[in-house]
Amino acid sequence: MSDIDEVFTKLGFGKMQFIILFSCFNLQIWMTNEQLGFGVVIAGASCEMRIHDRRLAWLMAASFAAQMVSCFLWGELADVYGRRRIIMISSIVANIVSILSACVPEFWGFLFLRSVGGFFIAASVVCLMTYLSEFTKISLRPRVLTIMSFSLGLSMIYVPCLAGFLLPLRMEPSSWRILLLCNQVPGIIGIIILIFLPESPKYYLSxxxxxxxMQVMERICRMNKGKEVTLNSLGVESLTQPRLRQPSQKHGSCYETKVLLLNHAKIMWFFFIIFFSLSGLGFALPIWMLRVRVLTATFPDWDTICSHMDEVSPDSRGHLEVLLGIPAHSEPFLLPVSCSAT
Known part of the structure; x- marks a missing residue:
């Protein structure tokens, strides 16, 4: 019997892995659009949906709480029914729910659909990296997963650029609804590709x-090495997965997780702090965007700092110039303060 990781080393990183990487990369962009890019959508929807501070808190808390509650559930289901099946079903449902939420005319229906979408999108968050890594040989796994992390940055460019173009436009349907629909495009691309991809061979071995x-590995072999090359020609007649940990019958299926949390508590706390900080930014982004949008609408006029300095005494003005490092004959620069507020 051949170790499946040694077989992946023989097959290399070929066409099959590139297609899987492209599909997972698009799905990861879509997930980031839904999680972090959603704050930009809220900034555009705040007036039409009448999203004040309390409603904003409910909207963000419900969406993220649904993801947190469902994570362990999706992990267990992926071990039972397969990674690809769970990713595909949950992504299709989450995508449909997000499209429906772009058509809802009132807040409470919008809140309900975003919560349901958060529940299902957690499945892709849990399973996507596992699915990709199980098709990648061990030596390339860190590099491939690092490439996947670039999708977060690409999403953070994709959504604001679209928002900068769409949100200022006056159109029907509303521009924020068009933005929310555009955020689903990478997910649709990833799902369409995923339909034609195989299930993880390591799941079948488990x-x-x-x-x-063997059928999946034979398909990978022919795509990577050519149709004339088979597993038999490479000396592979059967597969094994020696590093697979069977669930403990004595302690239950979550025993390994409990041991990890207890034996490596310092590392777990370190990752918890990082995750808490990033999630905090995810929560705060919609509030910041909403504040900026309200302030720019409330104070449309701009004034120069020099005009404000003219209203103070000469001694105070000289002191301010020294503190700000302004040359005596410098050009005035703009300060975002309303003239009516002075």
């Missing part, structure tokens, strides 16, 4: 389905 695992 449920003792040797035949299907």
């Amino acid at each position: 449920i003792n389905n040797q035949e299907k695992a």
Whole structure:
């Protein structure tokens, strides 16, 4: 029997892995659009949906709470029914729900659909990296997962650029609804590609389905090495996964997770702080965007700092110039303060 990781080393990183990476990369962009880019959508929807501070808190808390509650559930289901099946079903449902939320005319229906979408999108968050890594040989796994992380930055460019173009426009339907629909495009691309991709062979080995695992590996072999090359020609007749940990019958399926949390508590706390900080930014972004939008609408006029300095005494003005480092004959520069507020 051949170790499946050694077989992946023989097959290399070929066409199959590139297609899987492209699909997962698009799905990761879509997930980031839904999680962090949603704050930009709220900034555009605040007036039409009448989203004040309390409603904003409910909207963000419900969406993220649904993701947190469902994470362990989706992890267990992925081990039972397969990574690809869970990712595909949950992504299709989450995508449809997000499209429906762009058509809802009132806040409470919008809140309900965003919560349901958060519940289902957590499945892709949990399973996507696992699905990709199980098709990648061990030596390339860190590099491939690092490439996947670039999708977060690309999403943070994609959404604001679209928002900068769409939100200032006056149109029907509203520009924020068009933005929300555009955020679903990477997910639709990823789902369409995923339909034609195989299930993870390591999942088949975990449920003792040797035949299907061999069929998937044979397909990968022919795509990467050519149609004339087979697993038999490479000396592979059957597969094994020696590093697979079977669930403990004595302690239950979550025993390994409990041991990890207890034996590596310092590392877990370190990652918890990082995750808490990033999630905090995710929560804060919609509030900041909303504040900026309200302030720019409330104070449309701009004034120069020099005009404000003319209203103070000469001694105070000289002191301010020294503190700000302004030359005596410098050009005035703009300060975002309303003239009516002075």
